[in-house]
Amino acid sequence: MSISTVPQRAGSARILMVDDNRSGLAARKAVLEEMGHRVTAATRVEDALEHFAKTQFDLVITDHHLTKVNGVALIGKIRDTQSNVPIILLSGYVDALGLTEPSTGADLVLSKSANEVTNLIRAVTRLLRPKTARKPPGSLKAAAKAQSHAKTPRR
Numbered sequence: 001m002s003i004s005t006v007p008q009r010a011g012s013a014r015i016l017m018v019d020d021n022r023s024g025l026a027a028r029k030a031v032l033e034e035m036g037h038r039v040t041a042a043t044r045v046e047d048a049l050e051h052f053a054k055t056q057f058d059l060v061i062t063d064h065h066l067t068k069v070n071g072v073a074l075i076g077k078i079r080d081t082q083s084n085v086p087i088i089l090l091s092g093y094v095d096a097l098g099l100t101e102p103s104t105g106a107d108l109v110l111s112k113s114a115n116e117v118t119n120l121i122r123a124v125t126r127l128l129r130p131k132t133a134r135k136p137p138g139s140l141k142a143a144a145k146a147q148s149h150a151k152t153p154r155r
Helices: 022-034 045-054 071-081 116-128 139-151
Strands: 014-018 038-042 059-063 087-091 108-111
Touching: 014 022, 014 045, 022 038, 022 116, 038 045, 045 071, 059 071, 059 116, 071 087, 087 116, 108 116
Parallel strands: 014 038, 014 059, 059 087, 087 108
Antiparallel strands: none
């Protein structure tokens, strides 16, 4: 996928990206910056945690395989300090390792593949989308029923 085909996003999010593979990190960073996001990149877990302590991030993206500590451990440390930040975990071994959202603490687990860039763009866009308040299921029916009872004449 060409970087020029990356959809532009209104506004910019602060994203922390962690990967000890400098080439992969640079490529993903370029794609997200093309979308208008401000990306802080870290190749070491220690640096990532230092950045995280100093800056409020809207999203964290981490590789699973990191030097010394894996991405799941990093997610745990981040969740200990800020539980509501969305996190994406990337791995080339999602199926082999049985990596899932519940088992990793990530909001989304993505497999490194030929479709990785497309899937990453979609995931980032979805996780950064503002949450809208929804009415509970059936609330429209209850409101309509209450309204119809109000209109029914009493005898």
